[in-house]
Amino acid sequence: MVTVEMNQIVYQRPESLADMPTHYCPGCTHGVAHRLVAEVMDEMQIREKTIGVAPVGCSVFAYNYFDCDFVEAAHGRAPAMATGVKRVLPDRVVFTYQGDGDLASIGMGEIVHAAARGENITVIFINNAIYGMTGGQMAPTTLPGMKTTSSPSGRDVEQMGFPIRMPEMLATLDGAGYVVRRSLHDPKNIRMAKKAIRLAFETQLRGLGFSLVELLSSCPTNWGLTPVESLRWIEEHMLPVYPVGDYKVAQALAGLRV
Numbered sequence: 001m002v003t004v005e006m007n008q009i010v011y012q013r014p015e016s017l018a019d020m021p022t023h024y025c026p027g028c029t030h031g032v033a034h035r036l037v038a039e040v041m042d043e044m045q046i047r048e049k050t051i052g053v054a055p056v057g058c059s060v061f062a063y064n065y066f067d068c069d070f071v072e073a074a075h076g077r078a079p080a081m082a083t084g085v086k087r088v089l090p091d092r093v094v095f096t097y098q099g100d101g102d103l104a105s106i107g108m109g110e111i112v113h114a115a116a117r118g119e120n121i122t123v124i125f126i127n128n129a130i131y132g133m134t135g136g137q138m139a140p141t142t143l144p145g146m147k148t149t150s151s152p153s154g155r156d157v158e159q160m161g162f163p164i165r166m167p168e169m170l171a172t173l174d175g176a177g178y179v180v181r182r183s184l185h186d187p188k189n190i191r192m193a194k195k196a197i198r199l200a201f202e203t204q205l206r207g208l209g210f211s212l213v214e215l216l217s218s219c220p221t222n223w224g225l226t227p228v229e230s231l232r233w234i235e236e237h238m239l240p241v242y243p244v245g246d247y248k249v250a251q252a253l254a255g256l257r258v
Contacts (some may be wrong), residue, residue, distance in 0.1 A: 027227025
């Protein structure tokens with residue numbers, strides 16, 4: 001009797017993801033977010049007409065990791081650059097990839113007004129509750145009581161204010177078509193995150209205005225935790241402050257919601 005072994009490919013690197021190592025710390029979920037975006041571009045067959053915008057922050061080298069056209073923006077200015085690119089090239093799919101310090105601090109004015117204008121761009125927003133690249137300082141999204149290098153005794157809300165919940169705020173703007181929050185701490189939520197990214201790009205392709213997907217992400221290095229502990233920390237500490245959910249979904253997308 002002859003035994004024939006059948007090998008079947010169940011997963012391979014997305015074509016939209018460059019075949020190279022990244023600079024991210026071990027356990028950081030930026031890599032997961034990159035892969036999800038790349039998979040969606042492949043499945044939607046939009047890579048050849050997609051332009052990404054990377055600002056300053058942990059995502060500063062994102063142009064090396066995606067196999068599509070990319071431009072670099074100044075710190076916090078990715079929405080402004082994406083606005084210009086999309087208006088000049090309206091047939092392209094334009095997305096920004098931003099961290100919480102970049103988007104919710106120095107870039108707060110940029111993101112709010114891009115959403116208010118209804119710019120037909122997509123924003124992938126990585127929230128790890130801390131400044132990752134510059135040394136672990138307190139970010140606008142840092143949790144109450146959370147210790148950072150600039151809040152060594154923990155974030156005191158009486159002195160430093162409360163965390164900013166970006167989707168809840170941006171969803172109130174008429175120009176926003178799709179605004180949601182997802183998480184990257186376990187397989188179920190990662191699958192939900194991928195579906196949300198696809199709907200965000202679908203929002204843009206349908207001309208429904210501004211779209212944003214916030215992704216709760218880990219930062220083991222600056223949190224002082226192991227990768228596994230960091231994923232558990234997202235579930236136990238971030239989710240109560242930043243609940244996943246759909247905060248604004250255009251009526252035209254209602255039938256596609258997942």
